[in-house]
Amino acid sequence: MKARHGWYRVWITLGIAAVGLMLLWLAMSRRAEAGIEVRSQTTLDDFNGGEFLRTGLADVGDGAVSLLRAGLSGEWITTVVTAGLTPRWGHTAVYTNGRIYVIGGLDDPAAPNAITATIIQSAAVQSDHNLSPWATVPTNLTAIFPRGTAYGGAVLVNDFLYVIGGRQDLNMENPLQSQVAYARVRPDGTLSPFTATTPLPSGLSNMAVAAWDGWIYVIGGLAQGASITVVDTIYAARPDPATGEISRWALLTWTLPYPLHSHAAVAEQGYLYVIGGMTQTAGSPLFEVWFAPLGAGTLRAPFTRTAALDNNLVELAAIGYNGLLLTSGGLQSTLSDPSPDVRAGVIADSGPVITWTATSLITPPRHAHAMVVLPDGWVYVIGGRGRIGASPIPLTHINAGRLGTEGMGLFVSSGRYLAPPFHLDRRRLLQTLRLHVWRPDSTEIAVRYRVQPQDGFPWGDWGGWLPLTGTGELTVSIPIAAYAQALQYEVALTTTNPLTAPFLLNADLLFEVPDRPPSWIKIATPPGGTAVRPGERLTYTLVLTNDSGATLHGVRLQDDFPAGTSFVEGSVAASPGLSWTVSPSGVVGALDVLGQGQVIRLTFAVTVTAGAGSIENTAYLYTDEFPPDQRSVLHPIAALTGSMDARPPSGGTVFPGDRLTYTVRVTNPALAAIGPVEITGRLPVSITLLPGGIQASAGTVYTNAFPDFRWTLSTVEAGAAAALTMTVRVTDAPFITDGAWLTATAALSGAIPLPLGIVTHEVRQxxxxxxxxxxxxxxxxxxxxxxxxxxxxxxxxxxxxxxxxxxxxxxxxxxxxxxxxxxxxxxxxxxxxxxxxxxxxxxxxxxxxxxxxxxxxxxxxxxxxxxxxxxxxxxxxxxxxxxxxxxAGPDLVATIPPDSIQYEEGNPTRTLTFTLQVANVGPGTARPLSGTLQCAPWWVLIGLKINGNPADSRYFSIPARRLAPGESLSQTFVYTTTEAISITRLQAMVDAPAPGFGDPARGCVMEVNEGNNNTLEVWIGQRFRVFLPLVLRSP
The missing domain is CATH 2.60.40.1530 (ntegrin, alpha v. Chain A, domain 4)
Structure with a gap:
């Protein structure tokens, strides 16, 4: 990569200026000291309101005015309209007749074989150099480029737009295209249908295309053959000016210095410039710049190397304008890092580039984009391919900017800046214009100013130019001493060193302003808000204290007579020095100068003549230093009295559907009838007026604007009273919120209504x-x-x-x-x-x-x-x-199967053996008690009776300690005795109580039925014989 030379000094200058500006970041308008205020210009917005002549805003702190660098004037504008523009890269763009056209390109970074865009979109350039929303031109390329085109070329020659070659997909899996199509650009911005003309000798992509003096030049690129190769060829063709047809493409004798693709080419000032690019399909970008003189469809000499870029770039864009080259973006050496750089190259008369100057960066960084320049020097950088993290994305972003008019150095030699006026709220004593500047060696700064006495008055003449002396960071104070409302200054900047420029960093206007408006009050007797009656006297007093922090000028106190009163002659009293006059409209007191801390008073009286409504008195304070201010006092006229209440009482709680009754009463305490009388009010919104719910003792009630109501009485006799009741129902529960307040008001109408009361209820759900x-x-x-x-x-x-x-x-x-x-x-x-x-x-x-x-x-x-x-x-x-x-409890039932009984006669022991079956026929599980009755938790006590007498007891073991409903157990019992058993009745009791059986406990299981625990008695006999009776029959 080629290193920069000399530019570091400019950045040192900007850095020092930035430090100075950071120290002056104060607000636009601020207090400097007591009675002195400062209005500042320091931000981009402040300076942008001025007029620039070969000057612009430098990127130092918030903003600074300096000579323009050769190249872009100021910063890129990034708010240009992009609505409707399809994201794309590898496209081309042209400008003609007030419109920009964007042709072809790729639009899907995730699909390597994405079909290129066949549409052409255009936007109109507005008067402020913004763009109209983008629209798709009805004419498209489908007939000639079925899959569209990308990384091709497009130029304007005469009134025709030419689209040349390009690839069909991102990875060039389809053949490169040689087609050439053209369409006429109509005056209304539309295009005629595209027509195919003589194609290129071979398919080309990633070439550069330029137009000069009616000729089209196609320079280098990737060529389609047995394989894709990089070529150094240059083709030229001259379209027919009338028809647009191209008859042939000529191969120029002079070629590029080496095969080249993905480069930029510009035809400017009679020379063809080739910038950047790559020499191989998988190589590295170059920073070389070459130029050759152009002839009629030829090159008049071979290419010559000139000043190179300071970065290796490929897929960059370039334009030429008035002897200036401008490049933007491109992929850098790694081929994965888009560049935001923009460089301006100044061209010498003999063709070489004198120097390349870095200018304002584009955002976002991009490559494979398009760039066009308008005749007035405005440049538009359109679309391209950027990155989010590691992922490439197609862009719609547009940057716009204006080129400077000089290109012989890093800065233009001179310029002027006419600042926007400092405009104050009113006339002030202007004290000082203070400028904060940076003035390097070999530069000059001068300033002049003019003032405007007041809005609507003409501006005064410009003063002479005042040169600012000294170098480095300077703060210069220029005395003004003018009583005016606006000031405007103009700065002239010059330099004789192309590497330096002076800067205007900050401008302050210091002017005198009192600390605050003076304090003043209006006093009434009786006090404001007190009800008055016809014939009573009202006394008004104005008290002005000058605590503003400065002397006040042109002081005037104006107090108008209120309607419904008459002035009391001889009632005026004023402080010494305050002149006053009485007119039919009111009293005016005037004073030319009011010193700091001085107090003045003005008093007069009126008599109430109105019989209803209110008396409102307004006074005004005028000074040269502050806007007019006013004070008002209001007195209601209490000709009638009244009230408003409700049942349930105000402040209570009601429920949806409850009934409320509001009552409004008016009484005339005067000695004469009063009329007409109008009472207005408003009931809550969340209520319903019940049928027949309005009852008035007199007058008419209007509810056509419900919940507002109006009650009119033609007259209320002396000492008489009238009442109005309104019965309503609170809205149903679904339509009112819990905690809502129902508020009803009523007031006597007049210029100032006299409230009769406010009734509130809280609705609870x-x-x-x-x-x-x-x-x-x-x-x-x-x-x-x-x-x-x-x-x-x-x-x-x-x-x-x-x-x-x-x-x-x-x-x-x-x-x-x-x-x-x-x-x-x-x-x-x-x-x-x-x-x-x-x-x-x-x-x-x-x-x-x-x-x-x-x-x-x-x-x-x-x-x-x-x-x-x-x-x-x-x-x-x-x-x-x-x-x-x-x-659910258990129910245990026992049975002794008769066939299970066996008896053995021994001497002296006799043994009785039988089987006992126990079943749980209850709804619940049988579970022996656990230890409380000396029963083990898996036992059930079985009692044995012989011939009705308790003979023995045994514990019956229940496995798992539980016997579920429907389950049964059986166990064989052996009973031995020394007594002879003859005819015997055998019976068992399940869960037997221990008494009588020799066990201290009762049954071990609690049952729902304790009455079926005994088995049926089984009879047992030993050595029985059956004898039949002998019956003798008679012969």
Whole structure:
């Protein structure tokens, strides 16, 4: 990369100037000292309002005026209209007849084989050099370039637009194109249909195209052959000026110094310039610049190398204008980093580039874009390919800027800047014009100014030029001493060193302004707001204190006589030195100068003559230093008295649908009748007037503009009174918010209405929370999980907030919440329940394994909902529901199968063996008690009776300690005795009580039916014989 030379000195200059400007960042208008104010120009917006002649805004701090650098004047404008423009890169652009045309290009970075844009879009250049919204030209390239074209060329020759060659896709997987198409540009900006003409000798892409003196030149590029190669050829053609047809393409003898593609080319001042590019399809960008003299369809000499760029660039854009070259953007050495740089190259008369100057950067950085220049020097950089992070994106961004008119150095040699006027709110004593500048060696700065006495007056003559002496950072104060409303200055800047330029950094205008307006009051006797009656006297006094911090000039106090009064002759009194006059309209006091701290007074009196309405008096203060100011005093005329009240009383609470009655009363306490009388008022919006709800003791009531009402009385007799009642109904609940205030007002009409009262009521929304709770079961066994569904429904029309839902288990701990077994109560917070809304939640409870019907028969689960919020009014303190679930108990039944009985006779021991079956026929699980009755938790006591007498007791083991409903167990019992068993009745009792059986405990299982615990008696016999009776028959 080629290094910069000499430009570092400019940046040092700008850096020092920036430091100076940062020290002067003060606000546009500020206080410098007591009585002195400063108006400043220091920002871009401040300076932009002026006129620039070979000067512009430099990018130093907020803004600074300096000589233009050769190239761009000021900064790029990035707010140009892009609406309607398709994002694209690899396109071309041309300008003619006030319009810019954009041709072809690629528009999809994610698709390597994206079809190129076949559309042509255009926009009109406005008077302010903004653009109209972009529109697609009806004529397109489809007939000649079916897939469109990108990285081709486009030029204007005569009235014809030529589109030349280019590729069909991003990666050149389709053949490069040799087609050439042209269309006439009509005066209205439309294009005639494109016509095909003589094609290029071979398909070309990434070439440069230029037009000069009616000839078209196609320079270098990528050529289509057996493979794609980089070429150094130059083709030229001269279209027919009348028809636009191209008859042939000529191959020039002089070629490029080496094969080149993705470069820029400009025909300027009779020379062809070739800038940047690459020599190989996968090489590195170049920074070389070459030029050759142009002839009629030829080159008059070979290319010569000239001053190079300071960066390697490919896919850059370039234009020429009045002996100046301008390049923008491009890909840098890594081929992945778009450049934002813009460089201006000044051309010598003999063709070489004298120097390249860096100028304002484009945003965003880009490559494969287009650039056009207008005849007035405005340049537009359009579209291209940029990056977001590591991803390339097509752009619609447009930068616009104006070129300078000189190009012989880094800065123009001289220029002037006419500043926008300092315009003040009124005439002020202008004291000083203070300029903050940067003046290097070999530069000059001079200033002059003029003033305007007052708005509407002509500007005064310009003063002479005042040169600013000294070098470096200077602050120069120029005395003004003029009493005026506006000041304008002009600065002249010159330099004899092309590497330096003077800067105007800041301009301040210092002028005298009092610290604040003077204090003044208007006093009335009786005080303002007090009701007065006809015939009473009102005395007005104006008191002015000059505490402004400066002397006031042209002081005038004007107090007009109020309507409905008459002036009291001889009532005027004024401070010494204050001259006053009385006219039919009022009293005026005048003073030329009012010193700091001086106080003046002006007093007069009037008599009330009006019988109704009010007396309003307004006074005005005028000074040269401040805008007019006024004070007013109002006195209502109390010819009538009245009131407004309501039932329920004002300040109370009402509910939707409630009835309200408003009453307005007026009384005439005077000794004569008063009329006509009008009372106006407004009822609340959220009410409905009931039929027959308006009753007036006299007069007429108008409600056509309801809720406004108007009550007119033709007269109110002396000492008489009148009343108006209005009965209304509060709006239904769905149509009014909770906490809304109903406000009703009434007033006696007049110039200033006399209020009769304000009545307010707060509307509160009542609500009920309907609560249901069920687990869907009437009975449940131990260890059962009960899932309760709790439903809360807000039947009101207000959102109920901060609900606390308390779920209480009666029977705890035999029933408990699995999620919090240690508590019998569960509280759930519910943030809000909207109007007419329903909330559903579930809660699980489990019956304990230790629950027993001897301890608890049923479980009652109760839920209570209560709001702790402030919205609405609950009709009950809390809302609740409960659900009862009975505890299912066991029922044990025993049987002895007769065929299971065996008896063995021994000596002396006799043994009785039988099987006992125990079944649970109850709805609940049988579970032996645990230790409370000396029963092991897996035993059931079985009692054995022989011949009705307790004979023995045994414990029956229940596996798993539980016997579910419908389950049964069996166990073989062996009973031994030494007594003989003859005819025997055998009976067993399941869950037998221990008394009588030799066990200290009772039965170990609590049952729902204790009366079926005995088995049927089984009879047992030993050595029975059956004898049949002998019956003798008679012969």
């Amino acid at each position: 009542p609500y009920i929370i309907q609560v249901t709770k069920t687990d869907g079961k009437t009975m449940a066994d131990i260890d059962a999980l009960l899932v309760y569904t709790i439903t809360l429904t807000n039947t009101g029309w207000v959102t109920v907030t901060d609900l606390r839902i308390t779920d209480t288990l009666a029977g705890w701990p035999w029933i408990f919440f699995p999620d919090q077994p240690g508590a019998s109560r569960w509280v759930t917070a519910w943030p809000a329940l909207g109007p007419q809304a329903t909330a559903i939640l579930t809660r699980s409870a489990r019956i304990s394994l230790s629950a027993n019907i001897s301890d608890v028969v049923a479980f009652t689960n109760t839920v209570i909902a209560r709001s702790f919020g402030t919205s609405g009014v609950p009709l009950l303190e809390s809302f609740g529901a409960s659900d009862v679930t009975a505890l």
